[in-house]
Amino acid sequence: MKKNSQVAKPVSQPVHNMIIFNDYQVAGQDSGGWNWVKNDEFILPPDTPLDIDLLQTTYGSGTNLNKSEVMLDGVAMPEYQAEQQSSQSTFRWQVPRFSIPAAKLTAGLHTLTFVVSDAKGQKSTVHVRFQVEAQNYPSVFEGEKAEGEEVPAGRQTVIFGMMGSTNFASTVPGTWKMTNKATGAELKAVPGTVFATGTLANGEYDLVFTPDDMSMSIWTTNIRVGMAELYMGTDANGQKLSQGQQISAPAAPGVVPLYSPVAGRWSANGTGQTLTDSQHFEVAIPEMMAGMTMTVTFEPNQTTNPDNIWGSSATEVKIQVPGAPNSCDSASATATMDVLMQQNAQSSMMVERENLSSSDITVKLYQRPVHVIWLATAAEHVEHGSEASDDEGPGFWAVDNVVVDESKLNWDHTALLLSSYKPGRLKVNYYSKREPRQSWCGYIQVIEDVRPIPAVPACDKDESGLAPTQSPLLLINNRGKEYRDGQTISVNSLAELDNDRELRLKATYAKRSGNKKLRDGTGRNGTAYYMPNLVWTYGETPVGSNQTTVGATISSDNTVQVFYEGQEIALFESDPDDEYEDEGMSFLDLRQIIEDNDGKAGVYTIKVTNHLTYKTCSLVLKDKKYVKDLNVQERNEIMSLKVEVK
Numbered sequence: 233m234k235k236n237s238q239v240a241k242p243v244s245q246p247v248h249n250m251i252i253f254n255d256y257q258v259a260g261q262d263s264g265g266w267n268w269v270k271n272d273e274f275i276l277p278p279d280t281p282l283d284i285d286l287l288q289t290t291y292g293s294g295t296n297l298n299k300s301e302v303m304l305d306g307v308a309m310p311e312y313q314a315e316q317q318s319s320q321s322t323f324r325w326q327v328p329r330f331s332i333p334a335a336k337l338t339a340g341l342h343t344l345t346f347v348v349s350d351a352k353g354q355k356s357t358v359h360v361r362f363q364v365e366a367q368n369y370p371s372v373f374e375g376e377k378a379e380g381e382e383v384p385a386g387r388q389t390v391i392f393g394m395m396g397s398t399n400f401a402s403t404v405p406g407t408w409k410m411t412n413k414a415t416g417a418e419l420k421a422v423p424g425t426v427f428a429t430g431t432l433a434n435g436e437y438d439l440v441f442t443p444d445d446m447s448m449s450i451w452t453t454n455i456r457v458g459m460a461e462l463y464m465g466t467d468a469n470g471q472k473l474s475q476g477q478q479i480s481a482p483a484a485p486g487v488v489p490l491y492s493p494v495a496g497r498w499s500a501n502g503t504g505q506t507l508t509d510s511q512h513f514e515v516a517i518p519e520m521m522a523g524m525t526m527t528v529t530f531e532p533n534q535t536t537n538p539d540n541i542w543g544s545s546a547t548e549v550k551i552q553v554p555g556a557p558n559s560c561d562s563a564s565a566t567a568t569m570d571v572l573m574q575q576n577a578q579s580s581m582m583v584e585r586e587n588l589s590s591s592d593i594t595v596k597l598y599q600r601p602v603h604v605i606w607l608a609t610a611a612e613h614v615e616h617g618s619e620a621s622d623d624e625g626p627g628f629w630a631v632d633n634v635v636v637d638e639s640k641l642n643w644d645h646t647a648l649l650l651s652s653y654k655p656g657r658l659k660v661n662y663y664s665k666r667e668p669r670q671s672w673c674g675y676i677q678v679i680e681d682v683r684p685i686p687a688v689p690a691c692d693k694d695e696s697g698l699a700p701t702q703s704p705l706l707l708i709n710n711r712g713k714e715y716r717d718g719q720t721i722s723v724n725s726l727a728e729l730d731n732d733r734e735l736r737l738k739a740t741y742a743k744r745s746g747n748k749k750l751r752d753g754t755g756r757n758g759t760a761y762y763m764p765n766l767v768w769t770y771g772e773t774p775v776g777s778n779q780t781t782v783g784a785t786i787s788s789d790n791t792v793q794v795f796y797e798g799q800e801i802a803l804f805e806s807d808p809d810d811e812y813e814d815e816g817m818s819f820l821d822l823r824q825i826i827e828d829n830d831g832k833a834g835v836y837t838i839k840v841t842n843h844l845t846y847k848t849c850s851l852v853l854k855d856k857k858y859v860k861d862l863n864v865q866e867r868n869e870i871m872s873l874k875v876e877v878k
Contacts, residue, residue, distance in 0.1 A: 244291050246298075246348040246356045249324070252285040258360050259346075267358055272341075274362040278449050279334045284312075286327035290350035297351035298325040304336070305343055323350075339366035367449045371403040372441060376426060378403045385451045390494070392460050392532045392545035394434050400427045402451075406443040413438050413454070432457045459547050460532040463491045466512060478550040481515075484522040488515040488551055496532035502635040503628055504645070504665065509533065515551060518628070520663045520671070522555030525634045557633050558661065560673035565590030567624045567662060567672040570611035571597060572647075574604035582747060583611045583765055587698070594657060594675040598683040602655060605678060608647035609662070612745045612767075624670050630661040655680040688858050691849035694763065695862055697785025700844045703770045705871040706738040707820070707838070714738075717871035724878050726831055729823040736772050736819050739842045739869065742779040742788040743769040777816030778806030786846045790816075794825050795837040801829050826877060833877045842869040 248267060251259035254276070259269045276282055290298045299315035301308070312330050316323075341363055349355040369385045371378065378401040383389065391398060400408070408427040410420045413436040420430070427439070437455040463470040464479060466489050473479065473490075481488050490498070490513045498513035499506045503526065507513050515528055531546045558564070571585035581604070588595060597605060608614045609624040626645040629636040631653065638645070640652045648660065657677040664670035707715040710731045715721070723729055745767045764781045773779075778789040794802035802825050804817060826836060844867045851858045 245354045246288065246290045246350050248286065248288050248346060248348055248356060248358050250285070250287040251346060251358065251360060253360075253362065254280075254283050258362070259358050269358060269360055271359075271361040272363065274360075276337065276362060276364045278339065278365045278367040281334050282332040282337060283329055284332070284344075285329050286346065287324070288327065288348040288356075289322065289324045290348065290354075291322055292351050293321055294319070295351060296320055296323040297349070298323045299349045300327050301347040301349070303345040303347075304332070306345070337364045339364050368447060369449045369451050370406065370441065370443045372451050372453075373401050375399055375401060377401055378425070383453060385449070386453070388454045388456055389439075391432065391455065391457045392534050393457070394459070395431055396457055397429050397431050398455070399429070400439070400441070400453075401425060402441060402443075404443050404445060404448065406441050406445075409440045409442070410455075411438050411440075412436075429455065434458050459545070460492050460494055460496065460530060462530055462547055462549060465489055466491055468493060473547075473549050475547055476550070478525070478552055481517045481526075481551050481553045484517045484553045484555055485519045486517045488517060488528075489513070490515065490528065490530070490549070492530055492532065494532045496530055499529050500635075501527045501529060501637040502630075502641070502645075504626075517551070517553055518663075520558070520628070521553045521630075521635065523557030523633055524553050524630050524661075526551045526553065527635065527637065557630075558671070558673060560590050560592045560659070560675065562590045565671045565673050567609065567664065567670045569662070569672055569674070570608050570614075571595075572604075572606040572608060572611050572614055573597070573599060575599065576603055580747065581606075581615055583615075583745075586611065586767075588674065590671075590673045592675065594677050596677045596679055597650070598679050598681055599651075600681050602651050602678060602680050605649070605651040606642070606647045607650050607660060607676060608642075609664075610646065614642060614647045615746045624662070624664045624672075625666045627665055627670075628661075628663045631658050633659070633661075650676060650678055653678070689851060689860055691851070691860060694783055694785060695847060695860070696849040697766075697846040698768060699846055699865070700740050700768045700786070700788075700867065701770070703740045705840050705842055705869055707735045707840070707871075707873060708738055708772075710734050715873050717873075720874040720876060722876045722878065726823055726826060726877070729826070729875075732822040733824070734819040735822055735838075737775050737790065737792070737840065738770075738772050739790060739840075740768060740770050740788070740844060741773040741777070741790075741842075742766040742784070742786045742844075744779075744781070774816030774818055775820050776804035776806055786844075788842065788844050790840065790842045792820060793839045793841075795839065796829055796832065797834050801825070822875065826875070831877075836875040836877065838873040838875070840871045840873075843867075844869070 247261060248259060249261050250257060253274050256274060258274050259267060261267055286300055288298065288300060290296055296318045297315060300313065302312040303309060314327055316325050341361065343359055343361045346358045347355055372383050373380050374383050374389065376399045389398065402425050405425055407421065407423045409418065410429065411418050432455065434457050439453050439455055441451040459475055462473040464473060468491065470491060492511050495509050495511050497508045498510065500515050505516060527548055527550050529546050529548050534545060569588040570583060572581050573584045574581045584597065585595065599605060606614055629641060629648050636648060640649050641647065655678045657675060659675055662672040704716060710733065743766065745765050747763060747765055763783050766781060766784045766786050768786065773790065775792050776790065780787040780789065789806050791805040793800055806816065846865055848863045848865055850861045852861045
């Protein structure tokens, strides 16, 4: 009897005559009725099902029962239990072949226990110990070189997009075979260590790599080409969304959660909301977006072969926000807009309209052909990229109640490219990101044509200018202290005036802001030319400066006089005969002026006169026809500051 033999049952009790694993006998019965077992001799290759054949005998009288039971590592497997009945006293039964799938047989040692029993309750048990080999997969990598992170066998390889391609490389030679999973058609079968899929359309493909080394396991992967899946909610149990699908937000303000099984970059177009390397995204719905449509874009992470993707791999969904959009009410919208135009690639960007307020009246813009038209919170910012003197800044934009994509905005979302839309009438909404109460709403109609000839005289752009706003004159010392009209400074010595050696003037003045386009004549015979564009600005301005340009609609200059006991001792002003800008002096040195007057005690008076002018034009009905009435309006702003030296 073999060393690992098991004692046989008496011949009157049930017995296993033969046990076969995958056509290899692992247990049997010798001539003496003893069972022999080949423990540890049977080795099952990896990923291989186990086929089992049984031949067993039971004894009895009358009705005879032959019952088979199987256990794996001591755990019963009822799915493989079988039995037969017979009237034979000796019932020899060949149990129909059954198979244990490879998924139930992990790598390592296992014991299968076989039990045969009869109608009398007598049993016989045989234990067979065997080994399942571990998988010996080849090392396969995505790409043309066998380097980087290995692709595990059985893992799905995803190419995001409507079509694409990829490569695989193995460290050992073998044969690659790719089939269309839907049709089963073989698409490619090539030997070698590198495999190129070629261009694959939307769908699923099975790729099998069989190493030349027969001791190695077969490697497989499923290739899926398609868009990333999106769901409403926080997991894949939510509503599945398709490309371009429109969903509804619960309310404004509110939040719409979105989820993808893969990580990627999310963005709510036009609102500045972004999130990278994430499966979840909570879209914040601002209150001002009521009645509008937002677009959310998801771009999945795709680290391998990104150059082999055709078309965009991004998935977009639209969110409809409930409620009514704000009307274009000039009373509630406080921001203003400028319009800039560029006629062609060789021309300069010119200001077409300035300080447009919200209104339901349509503003018409003419250009043929349409090249570049910007609607901006500040023309100066678009032209020069400098900090503009406006409070609006970057914002959310919407056209016809649809939030605008970043591609139609400038670098910091302070301007909308109207020419990116087809000619026609557009409703535009703007909300400042700094302060949502700063908003603008209006109707802009882009007309691809030349401006029509007016039926009556019209005031040209160079014939009128805006009136300046009323702002206080200030003198500011080294430490930032402000002196206003009517104040008196008392000092016991000139040393106390050290902080007043650089008095700077803050006032309203005309500042150049690029150029503006003017027209001479109308229709096709009209000629366009360009002039410096001046705008009113409140801030520091040189002492005795002159901001005047020939043809400008506004101008400014200032004069500073210093009196001692009523007698003028210093005068700072621009040349009255100079029609161009005079830069003046950066500051006023009060102590030096008093020292030049021998430092005499007494009362010194600084008088600042800020002279502002602007052209006006109006149409007046005379003799049954309209004529233009042109004038120049002037305004002097004056402040006096007294200095008492004791």
